[in-house]
Amino acid sequence: MKRALFPGTFDPITLGHTEIIERGLDLFDEIIVGVGVNSAKQTMFSLEQRILWIQEYFLKYHHKVKVMPFDGLTVDFAKKHEIKFLLRGLRSAPDFEYEKHIFLLNKHLDDKIETVFLVSDTQYIGISSTLVREIIKYQGKLEGLVPQNIINSINKGINPNS
Numbered sequence: 337m338k339r340a341l342f343p344g345t346f347d348p349i350t351l352g353h354t355e356i357i358e359r360g361l362d363l364f365d366e367i368i369v370g371v372g373v374n375s376a377k378q379t380m381f382s383l384e385q386r387i388l389w390i391q392e393y394f395l396k397y398h399h400k401v402k403v404m405p406f407d408g409l410t411v412d413f414a415k416k417h418e419i420k421f422l423l424r425g426l427r428s429a430p431d432f433e434y435e436k437h438i439f440l441l442n443k444h445l446d447d448k449i450e451t452v453f454l455v456s457d458t459q460y461i462g463i464s465s466t467l468v469r470e471i472i473k474y475q476g477k478l479e480g481l482v483p484q485n486i487i488n489s490i491n492k493g494i495n496p497n498s
Contacts, residue, residue: 338363340421340452343370343410346386347379348486350468352460354393356425357401359454366400368419373407380469385489393483411445422451427461 342357346369360367371387379386387403394401406413414422422442426432432453439451468481478487 337365338421339366339368339417339419340364340423341368341370341410341414341417341419342423343372343406343413345372345374345377345379345465346390347377347381347465348386348468348472348482349390349393350460350463350465350482351480352425352427352456352463354483355457355460356423356454357394358397360423360452361397361400363452364421364423366402367423368417369394369401369403370406370410370413371403372410373405375407380472389483389486389489392485409445411442411449414449415446420449422449424451424453425456426453427456427464 340360340363342353342360344353346353357367357369369390371383371390373383381389383405387405390403394403404417410422414420424435424438426435435451435453442449442451463481468478470476471478471481472490478490
């Protein structure tokens with residue numbers, strides 16, 4: 337069985353992320369969405385909330401998409417769960433440069449784990465979780481940026497870091 341890890345902070349997950357995961361389902365039997373605890377990042381939403389949103393969105397793919405929290409090195413998490421592929425999305429040339437360095441470090445840590453890059457669909461190239469958090473902060477329009485279940489939660493009063 338071909339399993340891939342799609343790691344990220346997902347604060348919150350965007351339609352750009354979900355598009356990469358859905359396209360990845362054509363390549364892999366199972367995708368583990370690894371929701372990372374990054375000590376260098378201050379998150380807007382709790383780990384539990386981010387996991388819940390991803391699980392809700394991928395409910396229809398419950399047999400092919402699993403959501404798991406992790407901290408530490410991505411490669412260590414992949415090895416622990418016998419995952420041989422890392423799935424990554426690319427939006428732009430700066431993304432490629434950044435991801436290339438991560439790829440090289442991951443290869444240094446474990447050369448048996450392969451990274452697969454998918455280029456984002458053009459409609460999602462401008463979306464980032466950082467920009468979405470700014471829009472949430474100032475109560476801007478979220479349609480077309482994040483899944484509807486997240487919009488519904490925020491409209492119902494889900495507070496950041498709750």
